[in-house]
Amino acid sequence: MGTFPRHRLAAVALAAAGALLVTSGCSSDDAGDGKITLTVDVFGQFGYEQLYQEYMDANPDVKIVERGTGGNLDEYSPKLTQWLAAGKGAGDVVAIEEGLMVEYKANPDNFVNLLDHGAAELKGNFLEWKWNQGLTADGQKLIGLGTDVGGMAMCYRTDLFAKAGLPTDREEVSKLWPTWEDYIAVGEKFKAANTGASFLDAATNTFNTIVLQTAGNAQGYHYYDTSDNLVVDSNPAVKQAWDITMNIIDAGLSGKYGSWSEEWVSAFKQSKFATIACPAWMTGVIEGNAGPEAKGKWDIARVPGDGGNWGGSHLAVPRQSKHQDEAIKLVKFLTSPQGHIGAFKAKGPLPSSPQALDDAAITDATNAYFSDAPVGKIFGAGAKTLKPVYMGPKNQAVRTEVENAVRTVELGQRSPDQGWQDAVANAKKAAAK
């Protein structure tokens, strides 16, 4: 070493130190205080804050961090897939939406098999179809335990209804629209009153509601049949929903606010539409978007048509988690009947646990934001008899194409016929990709 120029030595040492700094900057998994940090990845509003606190109080060695609250499913699901593919980055507990469940189930080894961890005894805690959604086709692996289901209703603005000379009481409003045709008729009345607001937010949301309803009431599948054949063009339930939606667009009832866009959020804030198809979890979204100033101006009526289920999720534990046992414990806690009730009280997602649905905490629940609507009764009544819709392998991609075709018609870029041809052709292309 002797005369090795000192400044060069220093340079090498500095470079080495720099490299070390870069590499050590990445990993700080656990808090310094000896606690285990469990990260929970969600989208939208799961309403778990209070439950986390309870859990942390009972387990002082665990710290829970939630990521993605309020986010959009479209942004969440590619991130989750990347984390899983990279083998790094996913939380210890991740939410999986039902439309994407099939894709994740196709590679079940990314997740801990909850059946290996005593989940089998929890089966009675869930609606049967909800339980089965988390189960692989061979029934050997359970990758997720159910959180909520998306029982359907129609949320509406009482102030705008009053302005248009329509009834505002939720019982009377429910009586206005036993069918979607009646809904359109009410919409036309509303439109004629020139309130400055449109009748509904976006035809895509309404279409998705209708198609899940028509499919649930018919064969129980929409884009794919239960043998995973693409049936967009041959399934009458899809075409029926398409046609109803075209009538809605035709009547000029849609505000054309692209769902989940910034414009859509602005439209909530500026009271630009009067009704929105409203799965139970949507109540939390409405409250978040419309803000406290619209409190008491919203109410909830029954959905036109009959029943239907849109959305709902599961919680899973990725195999890459370093704290699998603790994560599984947390999942079991959050998906217990008590967990379902806690989430419902906080943000409104409807339990998928029959025990929770029967609990007075749900059946007697009201929502102050929605003019004290008895949300427990409205959403809970049909929950146990919900007719789920089967989701095939490329469900998300196909749904995207069909909804997108609705959007092009809504914006006047395509005629209904052209739109339908696009929907079918693009859905086939998407399914083949």
Next chain:
Amino acid sequence: MALQLDARPPAAPASGRSRPTRTGRLSRIDTKYSPYLYIAPFFVVFAIFGAWPLAYTLWVSLHDWDLLGSNPTFVGADNYTRLLADGDFWHSVVNTLGIFVISTVPQLLLALWLANLLNRQLRFRTGWRMAVLIPNVTSTAAVAIVFGVLFGREFGMINWALDLVGVDPIGWKSDRFASWVAISAMVDWRWTGYNALIFLAAMQAIPRDMYEAAAIDGANRARQFWSVTVPLLKPTIIFCVIISTIGGLQLFTEPRLFHSGTNAIRGGPLRESQTLTMYMFENAFAPYYNFGYGSAVAWLLFALIAIVAAINVLIIRRLGAGARPQVGQRKGGSR
């Protein structure tokens, strides 16, 4: 740190020694190999984050590769043949080139003009020069989101202003050409000042006496600009054009965040402003998760950039060719 140290002269071995000592040998080795050591970090980092991903992407593109699947199957050039027959792919190529042209051409011309203005004797010169760079230091995401709101169909300020002068609202996000213009405006807002400063730096390196000589020959300001400034800026212009080409053809953040809500990665209901990188993302990630196909898009993008860059250089060479010899002679004469 490295720059500072490199700037010092290497410790040369003392001359006139009778026999090489251990210290001398070490010094020689040091002199000979240390420079490589100092530049090594760049090449090591490039190999890890540049060359390797490039090669790996090529490997992936030859497979049917589901992002989550565990067993990719080798399919040869299948992804490429499918891609070349894919209408949506070509649609995104046209979008990318369209946005590239209507953003880059005005951008560089405007930058040149701005640089020329800033090169004059102005009051608060430094202030003006700094001001043109401000858009560049704002976050792209913030810019894209703000522009996305400005260009909103119903609540956007641009349509509101158009309404004031009696123009019908424009569907900035669902009309192909309008969305190109909106995105180009965003790109130009951000990058014009940056290019202007690069041009300005190059302009300041042009010797004053050349302008004096031109003035004596009777050239007015405009003539001086086109016959002295522009030809001498040629290397800089080529640099800016290539950098803009690479950036323009890889445009992602601006068009992606310009659209919001469900399925923004399509760039509009009919893919009005979906660029190549967005198409790549759509295929490699949500909603298709077809990693092989996405990788094939990435490689074709690479090819496209190479082709467009080559065409650019040719055009610039041609444009400058007329004035060059004259300037070259002068340059040679003055040294």
